[in-house]
Amino acid sequence: MIPPPTAAAVATLRLTLTRGVGELIGRRLLDAAGGAEALWRMGPEGWRTISGVGDRLVAALERAAAFDPAPLLARCARAGIGLCAIDDDTYPPQLAACDDAPLLLFYRGNLAALTAPRMVAVVGARRATQEGIAVTRRWSRFWAEAGAVIVSGMAPGIDSAAHHGALKAHAPSVAVLGFGIAAADTPRRRQIEALCDGGGCVVSELPPQTRARAHFFPRRNRIIAGLTPATVVMEAARRSGSLITARRALEYGRELFAVPGSVLGEGHRGCHALIREGAAQLLDAPGQLCDALGWSPADCGPPPTAAPENETEEIVCRLLAREPRHIDALVEESGLTLSCLSPALLALEMRGVIERLPGNRYALTHPD
Numbered sequence: 001m002i003p004p005p006t007a008a009a010v011a012t013l014r015l016t017l018t019r020g021v022g023e024l025i026g027r028r029l030l031d032a033a034g035g036a037e038a039l040w041r042m043g044p045e046g047w048r049t050i051s052g053v054g055d056r057l058v059a060a061l062e063r064a065a066a067f068d069p070a071p072l073l074a075r076c077a078r079a080g081i082g083l084c085a086i087d088d089d090t091y092p093p094q095l096a097a098c099d100d101a102p103l104l105l106f107y108r109g110n111l112a113a114l115t116a117p118r119m120v121a122v123v124g125a126r127r128a129t130q131e132g133i134a135v136t137r138r139w140s141r142f143w144a145e146a147g148a149v150i151v152s153g154m155a156p157g158i159d160s161a162a163h164h165g166a167l168k169a170h171a172p173s174v175a176v177l178g179f180g181i182a183a184a185d186t187p188r189r190r191q192i193e194a195l196c197d198g199g200g201c202v203v204s205e206l207p208p209q210t211r212a213r214a215h216f217f218p219r220r221n222r223i224i225a226g227l228t229p230a231t232v233v234m235e236a237a238r239r240s241g242s243l244i245t246a247r248r249a250l251e252y253g254r255e256l257f258a259v260p261g262s263v264l265g266e267g268h269r270g271c272h273a274l275i276r277e278g279a280a281q282l283l284d285a286p287g288q289l290c291d292a293l294g295w296s297p298a299d300c301g302p303p304p305t306a307a308p309e310n311e312t313e314e315i316v317c318r319l320l321a322r323e324p325r326h327i328d329a330l331v332e333e334s335g336l337t338l339s340c341l342s343p344a345l346l347a348l349e350m351r352g353v354i355e356r357l358p359g360n361r362y363a364l365t366h367p368d
Contacts, residue, residue, distance in 0.1 A: 140165025
């Protein structure tokens with residue numbers, strides 16, 4: 001059950017709907033007045049005493065003061081959407097520390113997920129490679145099993161893979177949307193339901209019915225970076241939108257990591273540039289993030305995986321320890337027939353020792 005909004009949240013809602021008021025002006029008004037409720041009690045004469053407030057802003061505030069929020073609040077309540085204002089005790093402190101933090105968040109699910117002691121943003125390309133998606137799922141699961149809340153944007157590609165990895169670990173994740181929560185299309189609604197059912201949270205700074213627009217997504221990225229102490233760029237081309245998230249993380253003084261990849265295509269050139277320029281730390285194993293963030297080794301990593309149960313399974317695991325392999329390569333390198341290998345692959349997959357990747361390739365679920 002989503003709690004009703006606080007008086008401060010309702011007052012802040014009016015402020016966010018005031019024409020010409022963004023995060024910076026809004027923060028200045030709130031600081032000068034001592035809070036959103038106090039701001040509206042000041043009235044026009046009081047507003048004029050605030051430095052930088054002229055007749056145009058006073059007129060906009062007067063129009064906003066007459067706004068009746070009841071219909072919007074009723075729609076939010078029916079949709080299970082809550083409001084969290086920057087002055088509320090429940091507002092995530094890491095995000096509040098950013099100068100351009102949203103004055104108000106709309107959310108569904110478990111708001112406490114936004115203040116978890118361990119959080120990491122996982123971002124990357126929408127048109128990611130199959131290997132990038134597989135690695136993102138595996139590493140996100142690793143970090144989720146280490147107690148971290150995964151934060152991403154629920155876009156296709158790397159974002160969705162990050163949320164999927166957390167769900168596989170039966171752990172919460174946080175999705176930050178570039179549109180209103182109630183404006184999600186059918187596939188996104190299913191993702192939202194699954195994420196919330198798993199103890200996670202979906203947030204947006206946009207009113208619930210707001211449709212997606214291109215310029216909303218770069219602004220969304222600052223929230224992803226601001227919520228967490230660290231951002232990991234899993235796969236990004238030179239002009240990937242995830243590099244906006246990376247830049248924001250650096251501006252906020254947060255840790256930045258990038259995963260290297262193939263030099264033969266465009267897909268990792270953004271990651272390689274971040275590493276080459278010294279902006280991001282190179283990350284080629286998930287445990288390195290635990291070390292960098294000071295997460296104790298005992299808390300990091302997955303539970304022990306079931307061991308191979310026969311000689312064929314041992315051969316498969318030994319071959320996959322080096323890198324993922326196509327089934328044809330497993331047949332050739334093991335010297336075993338396909339009819340002999342197939343039962344072993346199925347048994348290992350059923351026990352969670354290996355996973356099947358797109359294109360008939362296999363990989364260890366938790367490589368050393």
